[in-house]
Amino acid sequence: MLLCMSHRTGKPRSTPLHSVSVAGAVVREDGRVLAIRRADNGTWEPPGGVLELSESVEDGVRREVFEETGIKVGVERLTGVYKNVPRGVVALVFRCHPESGAEQLSEESTAVAWLTPAEVSDRMAEVYAVRVLDALREGGAAPAVRAHDGIRLLVRRRVMPVRRVPGA
Known part of the structure; x- marks a missing residue:
């Protein structure tokens, strides 16, 4: 049994550690x-x-996409980090491009499709659609960092920047 200790108190944690998942936003x-x-x-x-x-995160993305779709991909860049707060899952999403293979079903998928951005918004729940839409942003954009409750994004309160007063 793995016992996790709190870095603050040195006592056993009352909650489990986070798990890490990876996903590929594969864009044709x-x-x-x-x-x-x-x-x-x-x-x-x-x-x-x-x-x-x-496995490395890139190898994990390649493996998961291939297992679920039959498509081999090249991993381009990290486009977002998403945390499911209630479940403690941190998802790393990478923009990818298809390299080879043909769409096929797996034990985990009942359909495989190439969707337009509009179809992504129509078919996917908000927490998944935003991952794909974030991956479609321009290449120079910093990765998105978002939290959600498993269904909807959690809106962070805006923190007003502190203004420095000259001479203070």
């Missing part, structure tokens, strides 16, 4: 994005899953 030259309809709950999402302890 025509701007369509690869999506799956999950077998367990019927929702449309970008392909992805839990990162294994022994």
